[in-house]
Amino acid sequence: MADESLTIAKLLPHLAPALQPARNLLLAMRLMASGGTDDAHAANTMIVTCGIGYQKPLIFLRILMEEVSRIATHQIAIAPCCCPRMTEGEAAFLELIETAGDATPNARAALTRLTGTLDHLPALFVAQGLAAAMADLGRPVSL
Numbered sequence: 001m002a003d004e005s006l007t008i009a010k011l012l013p014h015l016a017p018a019l020q021p022a023r024n025l026l027l028a029m030r031l032m033a034s035g036g037t038d039d040a041h042a043a044n045t046m047i048v049t050c051g052i053g054y055q056k057p058l059i060f061l062r063i064l065m066e067e068v069s070r071i072a073t074h075q076i077a078i079a080p081c082c083c084p085r086m087t088e089g090e091a092a093f094l095e096l097i098e099t100a101g102d103a104t105p106n107a108r109a110a111l112t113r114l115t116g117t118l119d120h121l122p123a124l125f126v127a128q129g130l131a132a133a134m135a136d137l138g139r140p141v142s143l
Contacts, residue, residue: 012085060130073116
């Protein structure tokens with residue numbers, strides 16, 4: 001039993017955020033990772049999270065997911081939607097969005113951990129757009 005919990009701690013080292021909108025953003029990201037960027041459940045999650053102005057953050061999230069998957073040099077592990085913990089990649093993804101708006105060095109470090117490459121400037125700009133869109137709606141992402 002101890003070996004099993006040790007394995008889970010290695011695979012899912014971070015707790016999922018307890019506060020909104022970070023928790024819903026994680027859910028939308030997981031849904032897009034499993035069902036594609038046009039997943040209707042992910043879009044509904046963004047509607048619930050952002051209200052009537054959901055379109056801009058949803059589009060930025062879709063573009064960010066596609067850009068990260070395009071430039072990643074390794075596979076990014078994604079936990080199931082119901083999981084109360086996060087993988088290292090998911091934690092880096094949320095840290096990227098949280099820090100993209102005002103702390104670019106931290107955002108670049110999170111993006112490098114997420115993708116495994118330093119060639120990620122377009123993804124950084126999209127993450128900044130997503131962070132700004134969430135903040136404009138009064139729903140900044142904080143962990």
